[in-house]
Amino acid sequence: MKERNPWHTPLTIFIAVLGKVRFSFLCLNEINLFFVLFCCPQYGIVLDAGSSHTAMYIYEWPAEKDNNTGRVEQTHSCKVKGPGISSYASDPKKAGQSLQVCMKEAERFVPSERHEETPLYLGATAGMRLLKYNSTASDQVFQAVSESLQKSPFSFQGARILSGQEEGAFGWVTVNYLDDRLKQGLETTGALDLGGASTQISFVSDAFDGSESPNNSVNFRLYGNDYNLYTHSFLCYGKDQVLRMALSGPGSISDPCFHNGYSESKNYMTLYNSPCVSKRKPVSSPADFTHVGKGNFYQCQELVKSVFDFTQCKYTQCSFNGVYQPTLQGPFGAFSAYYFVMNFLNLTDTSVPLQSVKEALARYCSTPWETQHPGIKLKYLAEYCFSGTYILTLLTEGYNFTSETFSKIRFIKQIKGSDAGWTLGYMLNLTNMIPAEAPDTPLLPHAGYPVWVEKGVTFNNLALWLL
Ligand SMILES: O=c1[nH]cnc2c1ncn2[C@@H]1O[C@H](COP(=O)(O)OP(=O)(O)O)[C@@H](O)[C@H]1O
Numbered sequence: 001m002k003e004r005n006p007w008h009t010p011l012t013i014f015i016a017v018l019g020k021v022r023f024s025f026l027c028l029n030e031i032n033l034f035f036v037l038f039c040c041p042q043y044g045i046v047l048d049a050g051s052s053h054t055a056m057y058i059y060e061w062p063a064e065k066d067n068n069t070g071r072v073e074q075t076h077s078c079k080v081k082g083p084g085i086s087s088y089a090s091d092p093k094k095a096g097q098s099l100q101v102c103m104k105e106a107e108r109f110v111p112s113e114r115h116e117e118t119p120l121y122l123g124a125t126a127g128m129r130l131l132k133y134n135s136t137a138s139d140q141v142f143q144a145v146s147e148s149l150q151k152s153p154f155s156f157q158g159a160r161i162l163s164g165q166e167e168g169a170f171g172w173v174t175v176n177y178l179d180d181r182l183k184q185g186l187e188t189t190g191a192l193d194l195g196g197a198s199t200q201i202s203f204v205s206d207a208f209d210g211s212e213s214p215n216n217s218v219n220f221r222l223y224g225n226d227y228n229l230y231t232h233s234f235l236c237y238g239k240d241q242v243l244r245m246a247l248s249g250p251g252s253i254s255d256p257c258f259h260n261g262y263s264e265s266k267n268y269m270t271l272y273n274s275p276c277v278s279k280r281k282p283v284s285s286p287a288d289f290t291h292v293g294k295g296n297f298y299q300c301q302e303l304v305k306s307v308f309d310f311t312q313c314k315y316t317q318c319s320f321n322g323v324y325q326p327t328l329q330g331p332f333g334a335f336s337a338y339y340f341v342m343n344f345l346n347l348t349d350t351s352v353p354l355q356s357v358k359e360a361l362a363r364y365c366s367t368p369w370e371t372q373h374p375g376i377k378l379k380y381l382a383e384y385c386f387s388g389t390y391i392l393t394l395l396t397e398g399y400n401f402t403s404e405t406f407s408k409i410r411f412i413k414q415i416k417g418s419d420a421g422w423t424l425g426y427m428l429n430l431t432n433m434i435p436a437e438a439p440d441t442p443l444l445p446h447a448g449y450p451v452w453v454e455k456g457v458t459f460n461n462l463a464l465w466l467l
């Protein structure tokens with residue numbers, strides 16, 4: 001009798017078929033995994049419409065939201081030529097046009113098949129907050145930038161002003177997301193952001209539960225951890241507006257914050273053309289004045305101190321201008337103009353004692369203007385003595401950093417290739433990229449949605465604010 005092929009018994013056929021099916025499932029899973037990890041990344045674009053200029057950031061992440069790792073990365077940035085959008089109040093159309101070069105660049109950096117589904121956001125900060133005092137002008141600027149962005153092939157999600165709280169909180173989220181602190185529930189890093197028209201301080205403090213000053217409290221749950229963040233934004237305390245305040249004070253024509261030998265004719269109208277200083281305008285003043293430098297750090301520090309009000313505080317403790325601030329806690333990341341200025345002055349190394357940092361700045365301020373290098377953008381060059389002095393004064397006198405806590409500040413521009421700033425945190429929130437709960441397993445889609453709580457109200461997505 002012919003021996004039966006053992007492979008042909010019904011049972012073995014069944015096992016063989018099952019094996020094939022399992023094999024193809026395995027293949028499908030692997031193909032899936034391959035696509036998830038290597039194919040077709042997704043993109044998001046955020047325009048940071050700051051008071052001094054606008055910058056565009058392109059972010060990229062794997063097609064499937066990977067809820068277990070900080071995987072959103074900045075892949076490109078573009079600096080818009082010209083001033084911030086709030087400077088176009090008298091010619092709003094130009095605000096829209098100014099964005100076009102960077103938007104064309106974005107079309108090249110995001111693959112065309114992804115254009116349509118790529119969200120595009122514009123967030124404006126303190127420049128537009130100040131322009132909002134004149135609501136018609138601010139509406140016209142928003143109208144013009146929105147029309148311009150609607151013409152792009154991306155999915156434009158709207159242009160709006162961020163509140164100071166959002167600006168501070170999203171900057172904090174960015175820093176801690178990029179440092180991988182959130183998903184691991186590690187001690188968080190505070191965020192210090194210095195702009196041209198406002199400045200933000202945000203940190204978690206055990207001594208703060210929000211009850212003493214609810215306006216400074218933002219609560220959220222991220223990756224299964226609850227955070228109660230202290231945040232405050234000081235409008236008019238960005239470095240460009242503080243310079244105006246310092247210049248409009250008494251004795252400012254002969255200015256200790258500018259190098260000896262510096263002399264420039266300036267216009268009074270331009271100086272007082274901001275709600276931050278308009279009340280300081282003298283009743284009668286000449287059209288122009290000569291701004292003369294005398295390069296003295298210690299006198300400059302006194303002048304800068306005069307823009308802070310330390311006389312009133314209705315809480316247990318305050319930073320300045322009667323604003324509550326809990327005791328500083330943990331490490332801090334200081335970015336934006338903090339970084340530009342301290343980096344230019346070679347003062348980013350905070351292992352150097354604070355006293356030595358001050359002495360180095362005092363030496364810099366006393367160098368004659370003529371010896372300063374030509375070739376660097378003149379506007380910034382003249383202002384570094386002032387800006388450095390303002391930064392040290394704000395940190396020590398304003399926020400109460402001591403020589404000990406100063407060493408816990410890191411001056412940073414980028415973390416792992418992405419710029420520190422509010423834009424990444426803003427996009428992570430609007431795209432639901434950070435889950436409220438810790439994911440059960442890696443690569444499990446939609447493990448949860450962020451729950452942001454502000455002033456005791458829980459809501460499921462700050463994007464709702466846009467509606
Ligand atoms: O290279 C630089 N050196 C010094 N300051 C810089 C440099 N680049 C940008 N800045 C400053 O950084 C600040 C950025 O502020 P931004 O335009 O974001 O205002 P906002 O955040 O108050 O709306 C401005 O004061 C600008 O002058």
Ligand SMILES: [Ca+2]
Nearest residue numbers: 050125195336
């Ligand atoms: Ca800014």
